[in-house]
Amino acid sequence: MTMTVRLQLQPAKLVFPKPVRLWTGKxxxxxxxxxNKKCKVLANLRTKGRAYTSGEEMCSSDSFVNIRNSQLLAGVMDKSTLGSGGKANIFYVLLRDWGEDAATTAMWRLSRMASAYMMNRGFSIGIGDVTPSHGLLRLKRELLDAGYKKCDEFIKSQEAGRLQCQPGCTDEETLEAVILKELSVIRDRAGKACLQELDPSNSPLxxxxxxxxxxxxxxxxxxxxxGQQAISGHRVPNGFEDRALPHFERHSKTPAAKGFVENSFYSGLTPTEFFFHTMGGREGLVDTAVKTAETGYMQRRLVKSLEDLCLHYDMTVRNANGDIVQFLFGGDGLDPTYMEGNGCPVELQRVWDNVKANHPFRNEKPMSAADIVEGSEVLLNSAEFECCSEEFRNQLKSFVEKQAKKWSDIHEGWSLTCPVIYELERITLSQLIHFFQSCREKYLNARIEPGTAVGALAAQSIGEPGTQMTLKTFHFAGVASMNITQGVPRIKExxxxxxxxSTPIITAHLENDTDPEFARQVKGRIEKTTLGEVSEFIEEVYVPYDCFLLIKLDIERIRLLKLEVDAESIKFSICTSKLKIKPTQVIVQSPSVVTIRPPSNSKESIDFAMRxxxxxxxxxxxxxxxxxxxxVIHEEIDKxxxxxxLLVEGDNLRDVIATRGVKGTKCSSNNTYQVFATLGIEAARATIMSEIKLVMENHGMSIDHRHPMLVADLMTSRGEVLGITRHGLAKMKESVLNLASFEKTADHLFDAAYYGQTDAITGVSESIIMGIPMTVGTGLFKLFSLTLRSKNQNPVRLQKRALLFADPSFHTNTIKSAG
Known part of the structure; x- marks a missing residue:
């Protein structure tokens, strides 16, 4: 298909010495x-690209995209602005502001042009693209030598006992952490050197x-x-009698012996490096295979328990029995599909910029900052905006106030010194009205429709990202040794x-959060400390006519650990322990010495009792x-x-909250059941939502908050936390066929037959089994016909009425207008 377009602009580039006019990519x-000028699409977008450094349009890598009225003024278009996902996408802007046709046409034009360009020019990779230069090889050797030298120093200092332990780590764990850090730095630096050495036309680059x-x-x-080959997030473990492979010395901790591959794929791997590389690769394959089954079953459970949740005409979300799960879907009754910025129906800044660019209203005088604020108040309080939620109106109000302040800063001194910026930033009454109308229209479009199967959508929205997650992932929560379960296992939990x-962690905020000494004191109050940890020695003492145990306390250690214990409190702890020792048996001899006599009436021998x-x-x-x-004390810099x-590894939330020095109102735990038992059902609901969000964010994904909210509401709707398992489902659902279609089919059917249970056939699974329409979507509403009766109870004959399209006048008008 050939297509001729009359272009309205001239080539922008003039190349010398031969003056040749060329087009720019922009x-x-x-x-x-x-x-052309007939096209009414005037798209606007300002966003950072993938390689953005600083300075917006002055970015050194030209990675700040500025599209104004469909003119690409600055920036390189890459995956962040053309690819799938993300709100900073030109096709997304076209879809939201100009409709589906504009977006699909632009995609079609781009793909046609790109494929024609590739066919003419070609794009391939050869061995020359990955051949390192002499300079790069020299730099790599220097990096490796320096890195290996540092690793040797770490190993020697650990053997000599001079390596300072990281918080919450043993010296062995600390050594692994510092070596891993050093080896990853080698690969990163070598990688950066590669990028500087490569030509800009290099295809992989x-x-x-x-x-x-x-x-x-x-x-x-x-x-x-x-680089380093990792297995379960650590260096290759020992397998062959205290070593990873028999090619190395026993107990060797050198980089090469624990899976560091110093060669590149270009230079080729040595046999041991190849073996380590296959170990790392195998883990990825196993992970993928196991993950498929795990996520598949997880998604099936989610869909099965959420399938019957749908939005009714009173805007409540109910299950098949009519029980309310949410009074208003997502708390605002908006459709996640139509959200633009951070779960908001309108990306206010983009709409504001769009209105200023598309509707300049040059003949109008600009408004003052006070007038803008006053005008927005009037518009927001008008009858037109009564359909919008109060939260959305407040967002609009605060946004306009911020823009008014920005305008007042420009208005003061820039009208004369920089008239261009003054003209671009000016705001007129018509622009303000247009902005509010656009926002209202977008808000109304974003309202969710009754009948929407919100449950199935939520289940799919949580299940699908699970397929992209890795199975064995650990995220270091600010501390090298404190792993928290992530990915699919965490979502399952x-x-x-x-x-x-598997990894219960309580985050405890402190009453005085700026003093490290105070943090150590509170840590001492929470962390379990045993007698053995603060004793220099415990000895059996035998003297004529007497024998006892002598406990010598390490007073210096107690002082350093900021422990609030002394000999008397230790005596109390011993007497209240499971050992059943009476207070008369324990004698405090001095602040650092305690003696304990064995019970005299014991059936065992004195020697056995002592030991x-x-x-x-x-x-x-x-x-x-x-x-x-x-x-573990976690340090962070805030402003x-x-x-x-404190990050507390344990399950006892109630005791941690009650600890002196802990700000109880700001304690949180990642164990939903513990939160429910301590703080109640609403706190448990909030925990489910925040934990799902956290897992998604740690894997670089974002899902609309309305989906986890629905799952959390369903799990907590019965007043207790019910899991989405066969046991939780049995308490949520009443339908026999629904339960039988999930798990333990024979058991459910047998029980139903034995107890004479009935099934109203209202849910999705039951309707499918029975082959009748389900009550979601268009199957939700019902038509009632009212039979009119006369006074003597006889049905009234309804008059036959002509159909609309049988009306001759309508027919004539239609023919005329068509003609």
């Missing part, structure tokens, strides 16, 4: 959006920069260094409402919450101020 792209395929890590692995989760007591005493808890294994909080 002009070509502008033509894709708006090929073009793909990585634009985001079409591959990354900078792939390039550096091909050219410079493959949340929706199963597990009572015992069993000596073995049991070191494990007596003298301070802290018994089922808290450890607490230039160092702030401290």
């Amino acid at each position: 002009q070509i792209f502008s033509l894709i959006l708006k090929p 073009i793909m990585a920069l634009s985001g079409s395929k591959g990354s900078f890590i792939n390039i550096s692995q091909m050219i410079a260094c493959v 949340i929706i199963n409402a597990s009572k015992n989760i 069993s007591l000596k073995e049991a005493l070191p494990s007596v808890v003298i301070m802290g919450v018994p089922n808290v294994n450890r607490a 230039g101020v160092k702030k401290y909080k």
Whole structure:
């Protein structure tokens, strides 16, 4: 198909010495959006690209995109502005502001042009693209030598006992953490050197920069260094008698012996490096295979329990029995499909910029800042905006106030010094009215329709990102050794409402969060401390006519750990422990010495009693919450101020909140059941929502908050936290066929037959089984016909009425207008 377009602009580039006029890429792209003056599409977009550094339009890598009235003025178009997903996408802007046709036409033009360009010019990769230069090889060797030297120093200092332990880590764990950090720095630096050495026309580099395929890590692995091979997030573990492979010395901790690959794919891997690389690769394959089954079952459970939730005509979300799960879907009754910015129906800044660019109203005088605020108040309080929620009106109000302040700053001194900016930023009454009308229209379009199967949508929206997650992922919560479960296992824990989760962590904020000494004191109050940890020694003492255990306390250690214990409190802890020791048996000799006599009326021999007591005493808890294994002080910088909080590894939320020095109102736990037992059902609901959101964010995904909200509401709708499992489902659902179509089919059917249960056939699964229309979507509403009766109870004959299209006058008009 040939197509002729009369272009309205001239080539912008003039190349010397032979004066040749050339088109720029930005002009070509502008033509894709708006090929001629007849085209009414005036798209506007300002956003950062993938390679953005600083300075907006003055960005050194030209990665700040500025499209004004469909003219690409600055920036390189890459995956962030052309690819799928994300709100900073030109096709998304076209879809939202100019409709489906404008977006699809622009996509069609771009794909036609790109394929024609590729056919004429070609795009391929050869061995020359990944051949390292001599300079790069020299730099790589220097980096490796320096890195290996540092690793050797770390190993020697650990063997000599000089390596300072990281918070919450043993010296072994600390060594692994510092070596891993050093080795990852080698690969990163080698990768950066690669990028500087490569020519801008290098094909892998073009793909990585634009985001079409591959990354900078792939390039550096091909050219410079493959890097550390990780298994379950750690270096390759020992397998062959204290070593990873028999080719290395026993107990060797050198980079090469624990899976560091210093070669690139270009130079080729050594046999041991190849073996380590296949170990890392195998983990990925197993992970993928297991993950498919895990996520598939998880999604099936979600869909099965949420399938019958749908939006009714009173805007409530109800299940098949008519029980209310949400009084208003998502709290605002808006459709997630139509959301623009951060779950909001209108991306206010973009609409504001769009109105200023498309509707300049040059003949009108600009308004003052006070007039803008006053005008917005009048418009928001008008009858037109009564259909909008109060939250949305408040958002609009605060946004306009912010813009008015910005305008007053410009208005003061820029009208004379910089008339261009003054003209661009001026705001007129017509522009303000147009802005509010656009926002209202978008809000009304975004309202969700009754009949929408919101449950199935929520289940799919949580289940689908699960397929993109890795199975064994750990996220370091600010501390090297404190792993928290992430990915699919974590989502499973949340929706199963597990009572015992794999990594329970309580985040405790402190009453004084700027003092590290105070944080150490509170840590000492929470963390479980045993007698053995604060004793220099525990000895059996035998003297004539007497024998006892002598406990020597390490006073210096107690002082350093900020523990609020002394000999008397230790005596109390020993007497209240499970050892059943009476206060008369324990004598405090001095602040650092305590003696304990064995019970005199014991059936065992004195010798046996002494030895069993000596073995049991070191494990007596003298301070802290018994089922808290450890607490780690987490340091973070907030507005230039160092702030401290505690990350507590354990399940006892109630005791942590009650600890002196902890700000109880700001404590949170990732164990939903613990939160429910301590703070109630509403807190549990909030925890489910925040935890699902956190897992998604840690994997670089974002889902609309309305979907996790619906799942959380369903799980907590019965007043207790019910998991989305066969047990939770049985308590949520009443339909026999629904339960039988999920799990334990024979059991449910047998029980139903035995007890004579009935099924009203109202849900989705039951309707499908029975082959009748389900009550979601267009099957939700029902038509009632009212039979008119006369006074003597006889039906009134209805008059036959002519159909609308049988009306002759209508028919004539239609023919005329068609003609």
